[in-house]
Amino acid sequence: MPFLLVPALLLGVFVYGSLLWNLLLSLTSFRGFGDPDYSSLGPGMYTQMLGDPSFIVAARNTVVLMAGFTLLCTGFGLLFAILVDRDVRYEGTIRTIYLLPMSISFVVTSIFWAWMYNPTNGVINFVLSGVGLGFLTVDWLGDPGTKLLAITFALVWQFTGLAMIIFLAGLRKIPRDQFEAARMDGANLRVRYLRVIIPQLKTTMFSAVVVLILFSLKAFDFIFVLFGTFPGPGADILPVMMYREAFAANNWAYGSAIAVVLLIGTLISLTPYLYYQYKKDLL
Numbered sequence: 001m002p003f004l005l006v007p008a009l010l011l012g013v014f015v016y017g018s019l020l021w022n023l024l025l026s027l028t029s030f031r032g033f034g035d036p037d038y039s040s041l042g043p044g045m046y047t048q049m050l051g052d053p054s055f056i057v058a059a060r061n062t063v064v065l066m067a068g069f070t071l072l073c074t075g076f077g078l079l080f081a082i083l084v085d086r087d088v089r090y091e092g093t094i095r096t097i098y099l100l101p102m103s104i105s106f107v108v109t110s111i112f113w114a115w116m117y118n119p120t121n122g123v124i125n126f127v128l129s130g131v132g133l134g135f136l137t138v139d140w141l142g143d144p145g146t147k148l149l150a151i152t153f154a155l156v157w158q159f160t161g162l163a164m165i166i167f168l169a170g171l172r173k174i175p176r177d178q179f180e181a182a183r184m185d186g187a188n189l190r191v192r193y194l195r196v197i198i199p200q201l202k203t204t205m206f207s208a209v210v211v212l213i214l215f216s217l218k219a220f221d222f223i224f225v226l227f228g229t230f231p232g233p234g235a236d237i238l239p240v241m242m243y244r245e246a247f248a249a250n251n252w253a254y255g256s257a258i259a260v261v262l263l264i265g266t267l268i269s270l271t272p273y274l275y276y277q278y279k280k281d282l283l
Helices: 002-026 044-050 053-084 091-103 106-116 123-130 147-172 176-184 189-216 220-227 238-248 252-282
Strands: none
Touching: 002 252, 044 252, 053 091, 053 147, 053 189, 053 238, 053 252, 091 147, 106 123, 106 147, 106 220, 147 189, 147 220, 176 189, 189 252, 220 238, 238 252
């Protein structure tokens, strides 16, 4: 008990205590000067949030980024895992290549993709022009209509390898006898995967989705390096807005309120996974 008391105390003070203090701060009008006034708590910041067009745009972008990033990473990760699971040659080398982007920090990834998205000298527009698709060349990071798409694509490139490894681990746990039995019964390759293999990856898919959702909320680093605290309505997300309000505008109460909304949104996103695990444990 004395051994467990120390980490429990540190966790309680610096994690849960900070969450509670952040919640209280969001109910004040604290601007970063002096001490917060806790005598008159109220939902003023949350009321302001609902009428703030910037918050609405940032919340929409956050949901779109989370959904697009998670779906694409899950789809590509599952596809690559199936291809690698087919006993291809140099499997270890292929896994390393797919996982290599995961070893790169968000800062390096941001700079790397900023070069590639350069409208004049970037490789993206160069390749599009070279294959006769010059009409698709745009200023990817300057056009508000393509900013979020460019960010999503770069993040998918970085994290698809992680999804692939998670699915590959799930595939390797499925007995090969089932696959062979389905083949002997006359099922083609597509039916074998859709009816036999993929349905058994439900738990693995839940795990991959949860991890990817959490990583999508960490896109702050990527966007901050590219655009700073003012990415514009085309790329603004709630973590960036939270940082901007708290540290650039000294509106600590409003920034804390955005942080609370982010926490609630994350918990809501994780609820299906937690419920599934709970039901699984009961069985």
